[in-house]
Amino acid sequence: MRRETIINSLLLGALLCLPIWAAFVDEPFHISLATRVAIFALAGVGLNIALGLGGLVSFGHASFFGLGGYAMGVLASHAQTYTPIMEIPVLIEGTNSMPVIWLVAMGLSGGAAALIGALSLRTSGVYFIMITLAFAQMFYYFTISWSAYGGEDGLSIYVRNTFPGLNTLDPIQFFGISFVLLSLALWLCARFQNSAFGLALNAARQSPARVETIGITPYRIRLLAFVISGMITGLAGALFADLNRFVSPSMFSWQTSGEIMVFVILGGVARLCGPVAGAIVFVALEHVLGGLSEYWHIYLGSILLVIVLFARGGIVGLLAGRQVFHD
């Protein structure tokens, strides 16, 4: 077994064991911390497809995270007040069923990713970074002034949405849902890396000209990767909104984009379980440092800085050595 595979199993095992232990000793707070990790990791797995495999440095994944969140917020708030979302031309009603919300969230964020990607992928490098950031900011300001759904104050949903056969209000069952979705996304991602599509994407990152000479258009595979990436992050957004039972424009903020990026880079770019490691460390730091000092962002910033300057390859890179899938 490769060293990275062992590390991956350890990471996922640890993420699975903590809440089970917490459920036994009846510490629901730790279960919700683990759920947070799983959801952040899922958002990171989405970004990792664009960032790690495709080399597309998107600083605007908050767009998709927020769209997923608002898909949940809008649908559930209409279900909560028993008012239809629209009546003309067709009647659309709200819902509080998680699977439906997930589909809507992924559809919306996928559509947005297709639009944003189609425009942004015409450029590259630093332009791409700034444009994706600007689009996320556009959503941010739009939701702030969109008073129908709470504007700046956001939307509260009083009851967590339902999943057939499960009691989602039970923390450990909601964790289970998040963990299963994370595992599915990881499995998909692993399949991806070795598929023809994944290889072409990786090749397009390393040498677009060569990929073009063998008859593949880099633009199209990058766009597809960007859409898949956006959909996974959108799903994470819907789960995150359900975890907090609250959505607000801050899900679209540039800090959110930055944090999703931090999960990926902290853990190790293009490493399968990099986002899991990154999210575990991020939430742990947030929890531990946040308890030590009100100004814990200073420490977080310093740690990040040290990692970028001196520990390239992230946590998984440090543990598993430098052989990465793509290098």
Place this chain on the structure above:
Amino acid sequence: MSAVLLAEQILNGIQFGIMLFLMAAGLTLVFGVMGLINLAHGSLFMIGAFAAAWVAAATGSFTAGLIAALAAAAAAGALMEILVLRRLYGRDHLDQVLATFALILIFSEGTRAVFGSFPLFLEIPDALSGTVVLPGGIQYSLYRLTLIAIGLTVASGLYLLIAKTRLGMQVRAGENDREMIAALGVDISKLYTLVFALGAALAGLAGALVGAIQSVQVGMGEPVLILAFVVIVIGGIGSIKGAFVGAILVGLTDTLGGILLPALLTMFMDNSSAASTGSALASMAIYVLMAAVLIVRPSGLFGVRH
């Protein structure tokens, strides 16, 4: 809507655009010369505003506040370059984004720890308060008019500096070929620090000037930073002229969109929903502008195609 109101809003748009230019100039210069994307440029804007507000409150002099803003931002910029950014020039943009994101966290929380979460206020100096009457009977704030004048002066100074002086020649040469000018005996790392401090000082100046018309608080820099990104994407990265044109375009679009769109929508719907829909759409106007520019010219209006 009256012509006077419209003229006033156009002036507001130009004033906003010129402040954006001060931010965008530093960003685009740093990117053009060092190939570095610096998210922490917004923090320099904030440092300028805080230094100005603090010194002006302590000494009672606005001018002292401005000088403090320039000095503090330039010093913070130089320090940042020497300690951190210097190590990142050869790295890919991903590392630069993450490291400067980390710097924002440090600067923002550091400022919060020192000054607290409550906003500071910077008073407009007496000599510049009040309004003046412009030709055509337009009443306009003297302070905002001064901002436009200062901005235009700085812009032309910057143009002269880059186009006519020896330093400017080295900067332009550095953009083209950094190995070559290092081989010709120019101390490239000193040049980089200097360029970076210059960009930082401009951001600090913008922060101090804008600080007098809005509250000075932690996190004030990032919205401006992102607008400055939009500006340089529109204008073309690395081009000072592009930054100027882009800044004025963005300033006008943002200000006029907020006035004209709700007014336009009242023709189709009732007043209150026109106001809310209009303001929601207006907040997206500059991004639509950016998208439109990108469709026509993917590397910006004055950008160089690579």
